[in-house]
Amino acid sequence: MKKMLLLVVAVMLTIGLAACGSSNNANNSTNQGAGETNNGGAEELSGSILAVGSTALQPLVDQVSKKFMETNPGVTIQVQGGGSGTGLTQVAGGQAQIGNSDIFAEEKFKDADAALAEGLVDHQVAVVAMSTVVNKDVGIDSLTKQQLVDIFTGKVTNWKDVGGVDEKITIINRPSSSGTRKTFETYALGTKTEDLQGSIQEDSSGTVKKLVGETPGAIGYLALSYLDDSVKTVKYDGVEASEATVIDGSYPVWAYEHMYTKGEPDAATAAFLAYMLTDEVQNADVTELGYIPVNKMQVKRDVDGNVTK
Amino acid sequence: MNAKTADRIATVVIFAVAAFIVLLLIGLLGFILVRGISHISWDFLTSAPETIKAGGGIGPQLFNSLFLLVLTMLITVPIGVGAGIFMSQYAKPGRLTNSIRLVVEVLSSFPSIVVGLFGMLVFVQKFDIGFSLLSGALALTVFNLPLMVRITEQAMSGVPREQKEASLALGLSRWKTITSVMFPIALPTIITGTILAAGRVFGEAAALLFTAGMSSPRLDFTDWNPLSPFSPLNPLRPAETLAVHIWKINSEGLAPDAAEIAAGASAVLVITVLLFNFGARWFGRYLHRKFTATR
Amino acid sequence: MEQPAVKGQKVAFVKPHVREEWIGRIYTTLCILFLIVTIVAIVYFVASKGLSTFFKNGVNIGDLLTGLKWNPEGEPPLFGALPFIFGSFSTSLLAALIAAPLGCCAAIFMTQIMPGVGRKYLQPVIELLAGIPSVVYGFVGLSVIVPMLRAIFPGQGIGIMAGSLVLAVMILPTITTIATDALAALPSGLKEGSFALGATRWQTIYRIVIPTTLPALLTGVVLGMSRAFGEALAVQMVIGNAPHIPRSLFESTSTLTSAITLSMGNTITGSAHNNALWSLALILLTMTFIFVFIVRVLERRNHR
Numbered sequence: 001m002k003k004m005l006l007l008v009v010a011v012m013l014t015i016g017l018a019a020c021g022s023s024n025n026a027n028n029s030t031n032q033g034a035g036e037t038n039n040g041g042a043e044e045l046s047g048s049i050l051a052v053g054s055t056a057l058q059p060l061v062d063q064v065s066k067k068f069m070e071t072n073p074g075v076t077i078q079v080q081g082g083g084s085g086t087g088l089t090q091v092a093g094g095q096a097q098i099g100n101s102d103i104f105a106e107e108k109f110k111d112a113d114a115a116l117a118e119g120l121v122d123h124q125v126a127v128v129a130m131s132t133v134v135n136k137d138v139g140i141d142s143l144t145k146q147q148l149v150d151i152f153t154g155k156v157t158n159w160k161d162v163g164g165v166d167e168k169i170t171i172i173n174r175p176s177s178s179g180t181r182k183t184f185e186t187y188a189l190g191t192k193t194e195d196l197q198g199s200i201q202e203d204s205s206g207t208v209k210k211l212v213g214e215t216p217g218a219i220g221y222l223a224l225s226y227l228d229d230s231v232k233t234v235k236y237d238g239v240e241a242s243e244a245t246v247i248d249g250s251y252p253v254w255a256y257e258h259m260y261t262k263g264e265p266d267a268a269t270a271a272f273l274a275y276m277l278t279d280e281v282q283n284a285d286v287t288e289l290g291y292i293p294v295n296k297m298q299v300k301r302d303v304d305g306n307v308t309k
Numbered sequence: 310m311n312a313k314t315a316d317r318i319a320t321v322v323i324f325a326v327a328a329f330i331v332l333l334l335i336g337l338l339g340f341i342l343v344r345g346i347s348h349i350s351w352d353f354l355t356s357a358p359e360t361i362k363a364g365g366g367i368g369p370q371l372f373n374s375l376f377l378l379v380l381t382m383l384i385t386v387p388i389g390v391g392a393g394i395f396m397s398q399y400a401k402p403g404r405l406t407n408s409i410r411l412v413v414e415v416l417s418s419f420p421s422i423v424v425g426l427f428g429m430l431v432f433v434q435k436f437d438i439g440f441s442l443l444s445g446a447l448a449l450t451v452f453n454l455p456l457m458v459r460i461t462e463q464a465m466s467g468v469p470r471e472q473k474e475a476s477l478a479l480g481l482s483r484w485k486t487i488t489s490v491m492f493p494i495a496l497p498t499i500i501t502g503t504i505l506a507a508g509r510v511f512g513e514a515a516a517l518l519f520t521a522g523m524s525s526p527r528l529d530f531t532d533w534n535p536l537s538p539f540s541p542l543n544p545l546r547p548a549e550t551l552a553v554h555i556w557k558i559n560s561e562g563l564a565p566d567a568a569e570i571a572a573g574a575s576a577v578l579v580i581t582v583l584l585f586n587f588g589a590r591w592f593g594r595y596l597h598r599k600f601t602a603t604r
Numbered sequence: 605m606e607q608p609a610v611k612g613q614k615v616a617f618v619k620p621h622v623r624e625e626w627i628g629r630i631y632t633t634l635c636i637l638f639l640i641v642t643i644v645a646i647v648y649f650v651a652s653k654g655l656s657t658f659f660k661n662g663v664n665i666g667d668l669l670t671g672l673k674w675n676p677e678g679e680p681p682l683f684g685a686l687p688f689i690f691g692s693f694s695t696s697l698l699a700a701l702i703a704a705p706l707g708c709c710a711a712i713f714m715t716q717i718m719p720g721v722g723r724k725y726l727q728p729v730i731e732l733l734a735g736i737p738s739v740v741y742g743f744v745g746l747s748v749i750v751p752m753l754r755a756i757f758p759g760q761g762i763g764i765m766a767g768s769l770v771l772a773v774m775i776l777p778t779i780t781t782i783a784t785d786a787l788a789a790l791p792s793g794l795k796e797g798s799f800a801l802g803a804t805r806w807q808t809i810y811r812i813v814i815p816t817t818l819p820a821l822l823t824g825v826v827l828g829m830s831r832a833f834g835e836a837l838a839v840q841m842v843i844g845n846a847p848h849i850p851r852s853l854f855e856s857t858s859t860l861t862s863a864i865t866l867s868m869g870n871t872i873t874g875s876a877h878n879n880a881l882w883s884l885a886l887i888l889l890t891m892t893f894i895f896v897f898i899v900r901v902l903e904r905r906n907h908r
Contacts, residue, residue, distance in 0.1 A: 050439070055561060055869075058524060080440050080547050081523040083869025085878070095437065108872050170760055175845065176677045177870035177877060194675055200762060200856045201845035203866050204560030206567065207746075214751060215760055225563060289563070316804035323717060326709035327726055333773065334729045337736065340744060391635030399632055409636060412643050415896050418827070419646065420834025422861050423885050423892075426868070427646045430653065434873070451642055458639070482621050484628025505735075512737025515836040515861075519868065552739045556837060559743060575740050582735045586728075 046074030047268035053080075053087015053100030054179070056205075056223065057257045060126065060289050061100060061276075067285075068275050075268045084108065084179050091260050092116045097269050099260040102128070102179030104303045120260045125276045126291035128223050129254040130184055131241035133209075133231040135218040140164045142235035149189050151219060154196045159217060171199040172211050172220035178203060183255040184221050186305060188236060221253075225290020243292050249299035249307065256301070257291065338579065345576025348569045354577070357528075358554070359564055367574050369528050372541055373442070373548040374511055374581075377521065380446035380544060381510055385453045386503065392454070393461020398487055417455035424451045425516035433520060440547040445521030449510050456509075460502030464495035497596035501589045508585035512578060514552035522547035523557055551578050647889065653879065654886030657683070661876040668883060674847035674863075676877040683880045687849045689887065691859040695764050695839065696832035698853075699771035700779075704825045706772075707779030708814075715787040716809055727784075734777035742838035745770040750842055759854030762844040767859070770838050775828035782824030786817040819905045826902065830895035834888060836861035860884045 051061050058081045065077035082090075084101040088108050091099025099120070101108070109117035132148065134140055138159045143151075150156040151169055160166045174181035176195060185192055195201060202208050205226045212220040213230035220231075224241060227233055233241065236253060245251035259276070261269060275281060282293035301307050352366060359365030396413075400406040428448030438444050468491045476486040528541050535542040549557065551574055558564075558571045657663045663683050671684020710730065714722030749769050754761025790813060798808040814821070844856025845866055858866075864881050871878040 052440075055523065059563065062524070078547065079524055081869075082440065083871075085871040085873075085875075086869050089873040095434075095439065108875075175866045175870065176675065177867040179870070192678065194678065195847050197846065197848040197851070198760075198855050199846050200760065201847075201858075201866065202560075203870070206558075206560045207841070210746070211762075215754070312804050312807055316806040319806035319809070320717065323709045323713050326706055327713040327722070330706065330710055330733075330776070331726065331729050334733055337744060337773075338732075340748065341740060388635045388638055391632045392639055395632035395636045399629060409640070411896070411900075412640055414899075415892060416639065416643050418830050418834075418892050418896055420836065420861065420888050420892065422834065422836040422864060423650060423888050424646070426864070426882070426885050427649055430649050431645065451646070454639060454642070482625045482628075484625050487628065508735050512735070512739070514737065514739045515865070518865070552737050555739045555743065559739075559746075559841075571743065575743055578737055579740060582737065583732065586732060586735055590728075 044074050045072045045268045045271055047076075047266060049075065049077045049098060049269050049272060050096040051077065051079045051087075051098035051100055051259070052082055052090045052096040053098075054084045054102045054257070055081040056102055056128065056180070057100040057126075057259075060257070060285060060291060061098075061259070063285050063289070064276055064281050065272070067281075068272055072268075072271070075272070077272065085177070088120075088260065091262055092120060094262060097261065097265070098273075101258045101260060102255065103182055104256075104258065105260055106303050107182065119262050121262070121264060123259045123261065123273045123276070124256040124294050125259050125273075126257040126282075126286050126294050127246065127254050127297060128183075128225075128257055128291055129241055129243075129246045129251065130180065130188070130221050130223055131227060131253070132188070132219065132221050132234040132236060133212050133227065134220075134234055135212055135214075135216055136232050137216055138164045138167060138219075138232075140232075140234060142238050144237050145188070145190065148236075149191060152189055152193045152196075153191075167217040170215050170218045171196060172208050172215070172218050173199050173201050174208070174221075175201045175203050179255075180205075180221070180223070184253060187255070188221070188253040223290065243287075246292055247296050247298055249309070252307075254292070256294065341572075341575050341579050345569075345572040345574070348573030349576060353573055358570075362564060364566070365564055365570060367551060367554060367570070367577065369541075370549055370551045370554040370574070371577070372528070373521075374550040374552070376541065377442055377445055377449070377517075377548065377550055378507055378510055380442060381449040381453060382503070382507065384446060384450045385457050388450075389454050389457025390461045390499065393458045394465060394487060394492075396458060397462045397465035398483070398491075413455045413458050417452065417459070419452060421452060421513060421516040424448055425519040427451070428516060429519035438545065440520065440522030440524075441545045442521060442548045443544040445517050445548065445550075446544070448516045448520040449513060452516070453506055453510055456506045457503065460506070461495070461499055464498035464502070465491060467498060468494045497593055500596065501593035504585055504589035504592065508582045508589075511585065512552050512582055514550070514556050517550055517553050518556070521550060521553070523549055523553055551581075650882065650885055650889050653882035654889075655883075657876070657879040657883045661879055663876075663880070663883075668880070672849070676867075676880055681876055683876075683883075685860075685863075685880075685884060685887070687847050688858050688860045688863050688884060690849050691764065691843070691857045692833055692861070692891075695767040695771060695843070695859055696829045698764060698768035699775060699832045700825050700829045702768060702772035703776045703779050703828055704821075707776055707824065707828075708783050708821060710776075710780045711783035711787050712809060712813075714784050716805065716813065730777045730780050733773065734781075738774065738835060738838045741770050741774055742841035745838060745842040753854060757854050759852060760844065760856060761854065762842060762856050763850055763852070763854045764843070764857060765853040766842040767839045770842055771832040771835060774835060774838065775832050778828040778831055779824040782827065783817075783821050786820030786824075787813065790817060819902045823899050823902045826895060826898050830892065830899075833891055833895070834861065836865050840865050860888050 058079060062079040065079055069075060069077060084103060085108060087099035087101055088105055090096040105117040105120045132143060140159065140163065143162060147162045152171065156162055157169055158166065159169055173195065200211060202211065205222055208220045209222055209226055209231060212218045236251065239245050239251045241251050246254050259273060265273060277295065282295055286293050299307050299309055354366065354371060355368040356366030357368055400409065425448055428444055432438050432444035432447050433440060472494065473486060473491055476490040524547050530541055532540045533542055534540050537543060555571055555574045555578065558567050564570065658665050668683050668685050670686055671682065672686055673682045673684045674687060675682040710726060714726050745766060749766050750761040753766055794812055794816065795808055798812045839859055840862035843859060843862055845858050845862050846856040847858050850857040864884055868881055871881065
């Protein structure tokens with residue numbers, strides 16, 4: 001009986017290992033295939049690209065990839081979500097050709113992992129701007145940077161202290177791992193904040209919009225593409241968030257959408273990334289989905305947040 | 310208080326609770342169906358979702374859900390039935406059997422999110438299958454298996470002993486007795502249980518977020534070669550199921566009619582689960598009649 | 605085989621018979637082994653990831669279990685998971701407290717008061733409740749329960765109460781089914797004896813039926829709690845996700861599952877934050893084992 005058990009275990013292990021082995025091989029061979037044909041220098045582009053990451057960027061990449069594949073039938077592009085963290089992990093690990101991220105890789109790979117970020121090449125494909133939104137009943141049009149900081153750090157807990165009606169403030173924040181929150185903290189508040197007692201953390205823009213619209217005294221922040229009549233948009237230091245104010249640099253709460261590759265991309269990936277930056281895409285799909293074309297920007301920003309004209 | 314009054318009060322309370330539960334279900338189903346059913350049309354069920362425009366459908370998601378269900382069942386049923394037969398026929402009562410039963414019990418009470426995370430770590434990352442239907446099916450297998458085992462075990466031990474003994478006395482081997490005498494008798498119960506389990510798989514989302522992924526690439530419904538990346542039959546493509554789609558639309562939907570799509574998709578999901586339930590009941594009765602020849 | 609038979613004949617008779625038996629045995633054993641390998645793999649992988657928080661990232665296990673502050677992206681990062689543990693326990697306990705009386709009443713209705721009507725109408729209703737997907741429960745919770753609570757009680761509507769109400773409906777079928785089975789298995793002589801002594805129906809239920817089936821009823825409640833403990837999406841949608849122990853039932857808080865779903869995709873595999881989320885998953889896993897253990901103990905008492 002014992003011998004038989006052993007035998008059975010051995011057989012199962014072999015089958016298991018064989019299965020992993022074969023699936024690995026299958027994946028490698030497709031990747032190699034892509035590389036070889038590209039090195040061959042054929043005129044027709046071919047290969048397969050896997051783009052993984054940010055759910056915010058996913059609709060854009062998805063839509064553009066469909067257009068790209070129509071003109072380049074030899075290329076297959078798969079676009080997947082999973083979050084910025086997943087995207088960066090997979091591109092750094094070589095499982096994906098492109099990693100989509102809402103923030104700079106250097107901000108995610110910190111301390112011990114910093115070395116991983118070095119091999120990654122950044123391709124900025126769009127700009128996303130965020131606006132502070134409040135429930136319609138709070139009676140506020142504009143907030144200064146200091147007022148926002150006071151609200152999000154819990155110093156001010158009632159709207160009457162910042163010129164609104166007498167109502168308790170409910171913060172609808174993002175989880176501390178979120179790229180959207182990082183952008184908002186860096187460029188709107190200029191400081192890191194902690195999750196306050198009684199604040200609400202939601203990862204998804206749809207839920208944030210729903211809660212801000214329904215909860216009396218609520219404040220949150222949303223990408224411009226999500227704004228509609230159910231919430232009230234608030235000016236930041238008197239500047240309204242719009243495409244024009246972001247482009248000329250007067251409205252600071254924006255971030256790049258990144259598509260990372262590991263090292264220099266192969267021909268098909270490079271062609272796809274170049275296509276993302278053409279006017280055909282930037283002026284149509286990018287604006288259509290509520291992003292701001294990256295080539296229109298009159299200001300530039302580096303990893304450390306330094307803005308240059 | 311007099312005993313009679315107490316009896317009356319208690320009866321009223323229990324009646325009220327029973328009525329409340331029925332009303333609760335009616336309210337729930339009513340809420341979901343009333344909000345969603347007006348949005349359901351042939352077009353909604355077959356067309357692809359739209360990112361920002363109104364009028365998107367749930368065609369690929371519906372297909373993915375069904376295909377994933379089939380894949381999961383293809384893996385689960387043979388293993389689950391085999392393990393169930395072992396538990397009911399071969400396992401001798403004792404420590405070993407007891408601990409196997411414990412394993413089944415623990416496996417069935419694992420939170421689906423933990424199973425999903427395990428699937429992400431092992432199938433998606435270690436085996437490098439990526440976010441795919443196959444990863445999803447394997448993860449779903451993990452928590453569908455214990456159900457199948459229990460269903461089979463119960464069905465097999467429900468077979469009258471005389472039938473088994475008669476067969477053994479005729480000189481058939483144990484395995485032959487199991488496959489050709491006991492299994493057909495247990496089959497109606499197993500099928501009913503399987504359909505009910507299928508309903509649960511159909512509605513699962515938490516485990517799939519991390520394994521089957523949240524994206525639905527372009528599907529070419531004319532391409533039936535399972536190896537092509539855009540073929541609906543390719544098990545290695547990422548796939549968003551109906552339940553995951555509801556979760557995503559609710560939270561990230563950009564389309565102006567996102568709320569209606571979520572309501573419509575919820576209604577479709579609930580109707581499908583209802584169909585599974587009624588189907589299981591009807592099919593079980595039908596098979597029972599057929600096999601036992603009672604009217 | 606006692607009689608000496610021709611060699612070829614013997615082989616022909618015994619071989620397929622034995623081979624068949626062996627195939628059956630090996631096949632079913634393989635299936636069982638697959639189950640065991642699966643569970644070992646799950647425990648191994650989740651534990652190896654979950655424990656790396658303590659070994660690789662140097663977080664103190666006591667700090668994780670009793671720390672009040674969860675700020676994994678802060679300087680220095682803080683990993684206090686007590687608010688999540690508190691949230692998970694309080695929501696699932698409260699859900700069980702709401703669902704248990706309802707489930708037991710439904711079971712009594714189906715077995716003691718009107719078995720005919722109960723089996724015909726209430727039973728399918730309960731099974732349908734079990735079949736509704738958890739995403740749909742979350743959706744209904746966010747669109748109905750949260751606004752309702754916000755209108756009635758002070759606060760945001762979101763929080764432990766909303767989570768518990770959603771979970772209570774979700775675990776009602778588990779509790780009811782097990783309670784019904786237990787009550788139906790009760791020997792009828794016990795009840796009849798009580799009636800013969802002149803006890804009313806309620807006295808019989810209250811004094812005889814419930815005490816004798818108590819361990820089984822508790823089993824149902826524990827299983828329900830265990831399901832509530834592991835539920836992720838429906839809870840995450842209505843609980844608010846603030847990493848704090850709330851001051852009231854209507855204030856935003858987190859559970860273990862909601863903390864995991866919220867940040868898993870946003871963090872990088874191998875980072876301290878990500879590993880800490882795996883530690884939360886490990887806590888969930890451990891709790892599953894504890895729940896199963898409690899159920900086992902209760903069942904043993906039930907059999908005695």
